[in-house]
Amino acid sequence: MSTKTKVPKQPLSEQLSVGIPDAGMFEDIPKIRRVAGDSAGPRMKGKVVIVTGANSLQGIGRASAHQYAHNGAKAVFICDYSDNHLETHKRELNSLYPDVDIHPRQFDASNEAAVKAVCEEAIQKYGRLDVYFANAGIATGAVFTDIDSAEFMTMMRVNVLSVFLGAKYAAKAMLLTSPSKPHPSGSIIGTASVAGLRSNAGSTPYSASKAAVVSLMQTISYQLAGTGIRANAICPGVIETGMTSLMYEAARARGTEKKIGQLNPLKRGAVADEVARVALFLGSEESSYVNGQAWAVCGGLSAGHPFVPGRLS
Known part of the structure; x- marks a missing residue:
């Protein structure tokens, strides 16, 4: 049995330091108290x-x-190990949002020194x-029987260590x-996958790495x-990104694109912006009471145990 981890004393949040302020009254009833700002x-x-992971043309990082x-x-650092599109992304973002500082940064997200450096640069x-x-x-x-230990550990390094290091140095900066x-x-925010929640949605090392991201958070x-x-x-579930592009391209070539995502209740795959909207929510004060999820x-x-209708008889 493990011993209880001793957590060092850390500064307190605004809500614990000064509380959630009283909003006053409307006639004889209290107004709604709020933590987040104006949602409009x-x-x-x-x-x-x-x-991180912001280089891909169809990726969740770019959309976010x-x-x-x-x-x-005020500022967005767009980072990736591959940087062949980062400058183009910067120009596009600058053209759309000239008041936002865009900083392309090329580095390996599982490199501790690089992650520490970008967090310190923001500060x-x-x-x-x-x-x-x-x-x-x-x-x-x-x-999994065809994957050697080096390949397995590469998956863990890129998918898990990168999240751990990001959280480690981001937390220090946020404090x-x-x-x-x-x-x-x-x-x-860490990108996991439905493969980290349920089996049979991805390969063994991929699924294990994404389950680890959930546990980390x-x-x-x-x-x-x-x-x-x-x-x-x-x-995310089935999203059209650079990672799934071969599947989408093959389906389009066969004329079977509409079958992608057929096992989920919406009967379709998604585009990266649909995930980015959740990343926006989680990054904003709209999600001020959402934690560890x-x-x-x-x-x-x-939500369920997928099956193909008509195939159970």
Whole structure:
């Protein structure tokens, strides 16, 4: 049996430090108390964001960077190991959102020194870090008996270690306070998968790595208890991204594209922006009481035991 982990004393969140303010009265009834700001305005106003895995043309990282910028972020760091599209993404974002600082950064998200450096850069430039979206990842379709230990550990390094390091250094940055940010706060988001929630949605090493991301976010949320820093996982289902492009291209060539996603209740696959909307929610104060959760964005696939209608007789 493991001993209880001793958590070091950390600064408290605004809600624990000063409480949730009274909103006053309307006639003889109390007004609604709120933690988040106005939900009708830009949801990321003034926030500094780091997104890894942002190079892919069809990826969740790129789509999320657009959502953060569109919703008023002060700065967005778009990061990836591959950087052949990052400068183009920067030009596109600058053309659409000229008031948002866009910083392309090329590095391996599982390299500790590089992750530490980008978090420290955010603090040096802006005095704050509000969102770290650990989205870098790889996949394989190989059967586990055909995968050697080196390939397995590569999957763990890219998909799990990158999230751990991102959370580690993002949390340290988010704990810092300043005149513009008098209390610690922030949102750490890790890309997991429905394959991390249910079996038979991905290969063995991929599924194991994504289950680990879910566990990381759950345990980290408790390690950061009381700080106002939240940690959540996003669990996409079938999404058209660079990672699934071969499947989509093959289906289109066969004329069977409409069969993609047929096992989920929505009967379709998704585009990256549909996942990015959840990343936006989790990165904003709209999700101020959402913590330690695994958010399935899968069209309902993870809600049941999929079967093909008419095939059970």
